[in-house]
Amino acid sequence: MRLGLEIAVARAAGRLSRLAGRGGGTTLPGKILATIDPAALGALAGRLPLGSALVSATNGKTTTAAIVAEILGGRIRLAHNRAGANLVSGVASALLSQRDAELGLFEVDEGAFPDVARRVQPQAVCLGNLFRDQLDRYGELELIAERWRAAAAELPPDAWVAANVDDPLVAAIVRGRERALCFGLDDPRVAREGLPHAADSKYCVVCGTPNAYAAAYVGHLGDWRCPGCGLERPPLDVAAHDIELDGLSGAAFDLATPQGTRRVEVALPGLYNVYNAVAAASLALVLGANLAEISAGLGRFRAAFGRFERIQAGDRGVLLLLVKNPAGANEVVRTIVSGGAPRVVVIALNDDIADGRDVSWIWDVDYEPLLEGLERVVVTGSRAQELALRLKYGGLDPSAIEVVPALEEALDRGLSLTSPGGELVVLPTYTAMLALRGIAAGRGLVRQYWEAAA
Amino acid sequence: MKKLEVVVGHLYPDYLNIYADRGNMAVLERRAAWRGIGFDYRGIGMDDPLVPGEHDLLYIGGGQDREQALVAADLAEKGEALREAVAGGAAVLAVCGGYQLLGRFYRDRSGTDLPGVGLLPLHTVAGERRMIGDVLLECELAPGSPRPLAGFENHAGRTILDEGAQPLGRVVAGFGNDGQSGYEGCRAGRVVGTYLHGPLLPRNAWFADWVLAQALARRLGEPPELEPLPDALEDSAQQVSAARARARGGRYS
Numbered sequence: 001m002r003l004g005l006e007i008a009v010a011r012a013a014g015r016l017s018r019l020a021g022r023g024g025g026t027t028l029p030g031k032i033l034a035t036i037d038p039a040a041l042g043a044l045a046g047r048l049p050l051g052s053a054l055v056s057a058t059n060g061k062t063t064t065a066a067i068v069a070e071i072l073g074g075r076i077r078l079a080h081n082r083a084g085a086n087l088v089s090g091v092a093s094a095l096l097s098q099r100d101a102e103l104g105l106f107e108v109d110e111g112a113f114p115d116v117a118r119r120v121q122p123q124a125v126c127l128g129n130l131f132r133d134q135l136d137r138y139g140e141l142e143l144i145a146e147r148w149r150a151a152a153a154e155l156p157p158d159a160w161v162a163a164n165v166d167d168p169l170v171a172a173i174v175r176g177r178e179r180a181l182c183f184g185l186d187d188p189r190v191a192r193e194g195l196p197h198a199a200d201s202k203y204c205v206v207c208g209t210p211n212a213y214a215a216a217y218v219g220h221l222g223d224w225r226c227p228g229c230g231l232e233r234p235p236l237d238v239a240a241h242d243i244e245l246d247g248l249s250g251a252a253f254d255l256a257t258p259q260g261t262r263r264v265e266v267a268l269p270g271l272y273n274v275y276n277a278v279a280a281a282s283l284a285l286v287l288g289a290n291l292a293e294i295s296a297g298l299g300r301f302r303a304a305f306g307r308f309e310r311i312q313a314g315d316r317g318v319l320l321l322l323v324k325n326p327a328g329a330n331e332v333v334r335t336i337v338s339g340g341a342p343r344v345v346v347i348a349l350n351d352d353i354a355d356g357r358d359v360s361w362i363w364d365v366d367y368e369p370l371l372e373g374l375e376r377v378v379v380t381g382s383r384a385q386e387l388a389l390r391l392k393y394g395g396l397d398p399s400a401i402e403v404v405p406a407l408e409e410a411l412d413r414g415l416s417l418t419s420p421g422g423e424l425v426v427l428p429t430y431t432a433m434l435a436l437r438g439i440a441a442g443r444g445l446v447r448q449y450w451e452a453a454a
Numbered sequence: 455m456k457k458l459e460v461v462v463g464h465l466y467p468d469y470l471n472i473y474a475d476r477g478n479m480a481v482l483e484r485r486a487a488w489r490g491i492g493f494d495y496r497g498i499g500m501d502d503p504l505v506p507g508e509h510d511l512l513y514i515g516g517g518q519d520r521e522q523a524l525v526a527a528d529l530a531e532k533g534e535a536l537r538e539a540v541a542g543g544a545a546v547l548a549v550c551g552g553y554q555l556l557g558r559f560y561r562d563r564s565g566t567d568l569p570g571v572g573l574l575p576l577h578t579v580a581g582e583r584r585m586i587g588d589v590l591l592e593c594e595l596a597p598g599s600p601r602p603l604a605g606f607e608n609h610a611g612r613t614i615l616d617e618g619a620q621p622l623g624r625v626v627a628g629f630g631n632d633g634q635s636g637y638e639g640c641r642a643g644r645v646v647g648t649y650l651h652g653p654l655l656p657r658n659a660w661f662a663d664w665v666l667a668q669a670l671a672r673r674l675g676e677p678p679e680l681e682p683l684p685d686a687l688e689d690s691a692q693q694v695s696a697a698r699a700r701a702r703g704g705r706y707s
Contacts, residue, residue: 363474
């Protein structure tokens with residue numbers, strides 16, 4: 001079959017999927033295309049006049065890619081998998097649906113990164129971080145790091161890699177690479193006191209000695225150095241200095257780049273979003289953006305869906321914050337508490353494949369700071385009972401815990417516990433977030449994710 | 455009268471903690487406290503000595519391959535002290551990687567045997583595909599009263615028990631020790647090893663109490679009858695987990 005005909009078949013399938021109410025058709029066209037012609041992805045990407053850029057990380061890839069789109073989207077037509085479909089099929093679907101695109105901008109699942117990179121042959125890559133996430137699905141962290149190393153070594157020699165060298169595993173990938181732009185944070189005032197419980201990648205990648213941290217920012221990300229062999233964080237090409245965190249409202253920092261330094265503000269809360277902003281700035285730089293464009297884009301950006309999304313439900317608000325692994329959850333908890341500990345919270349735990357079937361990770365999350373001001377928590381999702389146990393054994397009085405497995409019922413219960421004019425904090429895993437947005441969309445409160453993506 | 459307490463030694467908490475082993479510790483601590491029993495937690499790190507007679511319970515969790523390799527040599531050095539502690543009445547709970555390390559040896563992909571502690575009559579052979587999924591066991595630690603144990607497993611090693619060795623339970627759903635024998639875990643007196651994490655103890659309250667009672671047995675001569683606690687939440691979590699195992703446990707991925 002010719003590529004043009006294959007594309008027509010695949011696109012029609014996407015429209016049918018939407019019409020049939022089976023979701024947004026964000027992966028089906030790509031799946032069909034990949035089945036008809038496995039080489040099609042490379043051929044489609046090869047048509048892009050400005051090439052492709054890939055963003056991969058355990059945490060923050062959707063937000064980082066969305067910020068880059070905000071920075072570049074005004075002057076470059078993008079093929080961007082904005083709705084978060086980030087496997088080979090999702091990338092192919094984005095290419096199919098945005099056929100006049102000039103540049104491909106794709107967030108890519110950390111497990112799928114080597115495969116997508118091989119097919120797409122990107123001209124730029126942004127590697128954000130590797131945290132322990134869904135061991136049942138990806139296997140161990142070292143294994144993913146090893147695959148990333150191999151994939152990075154196979155990139156075209158003129159391709160740029162923007163790398164978060166605050167992560168020792170990512171730093172190891174760009175060591176010795178000519179076209180590498182190293183980014184990270186540089187403000188010990190906002191560092192944590194030490195590594196969190198059960199931090200990942202605590203040991204030197206070369207000699208196995210525990211790394212020492214001049215500043216630990218998020219999980220094992222920070223200004224690290226191995227006391228054993230002397231390996232240390234490489235010098236930063238792009239860095240955030242003088243970071244000011246403003247609770248749940250946002251953050252401001254000095255963005256230092258090879259083009260100069262500029263104060264930027266983002267409407268995203270928490271240190272983890274400063275990482276996303278610096279990652280996006282770094283990728284935009286290697287894609288040719290200037291500092292003025294970058295700071296304007298960062299200023300305009302509003303959160304990617306479900307990651308930090310405010311939904312108005314009558315006279316009450318809902319704040320959705322996606323939580324999917326210990327490192328991300330700890331930052332979300334820290335950020336929420338910095339804005340004043342909430343009185344009521346809804347926490348949703350599903351155990352589908354996209355959430356991770358193994359729910360043991362919730363025991364590595366430091367929920368405790370959240371429990372201090374809490375009067376009532378509604379736990380929901382397919383594994384609501386596990387969450388209830390996590391909080392009970394974390395010291396919360398069991399009478400403050402309500403187990404409401406059905407998501408819609410739990411959302412309504414949370415809203416009924418919220419005073420008029422107040423805001424309900426909801427912390428869902430991935431599929432629970434999609435389902436909750438679906439419920440809100442059904443009530444006409446938000447648009448479906450594929451519509452928001454248009 | 456002096457307050458009853460239990461001293462728990464957690465081996466390598468910085469290295470072997472991948473499946474939320476602190477959840478197991480939190481459960482033991484709270485369930486002891488709710489009954490007025492003191493809980494003295496002591497981490498035992500890489501270069502810390504293991505003093506036989508100091509602990510009522512020794513706990514060892516699982517890690518990624520890299521972490522497990524880092525502690526294996528140290529644990530081999532502590533082997534004699536560990537065996538002496540057990541001979542003196544200490545209970546041991548080993549989960550996942552820790553379970554493998556308590557066997558006689560671990561044969562890696564290249565066919566090399568890494569020596570284990572030899573506390574449990576078993577050995578483990580590295581396999582090609584990982585066995586990942588929800589698991590449900592039926593355990594009969596007290597003859598005539600079978601109890602369910604629900605968890606999650608994720609291991610490439612196939613653990614083979616010696617002839618006559620006692621497994622922890624019969625596999626109702628999931629892979630278990632090697633995906634073939636129909637059994638999971640191993641028990642030798644007060645020493646128990648298992649692949650079940652999730653973590654193991656929160657949703658299996660009866661088993662948490664069994665472990666606690668085994669630990670107290672070192673002081674009391676025999677495992678005490680612990681007063682029951684309100685476990686409705688624990689039991690409903692176990693039921694959900696058991697249903698998961700029945701619906702989707704034990705398939706190669």
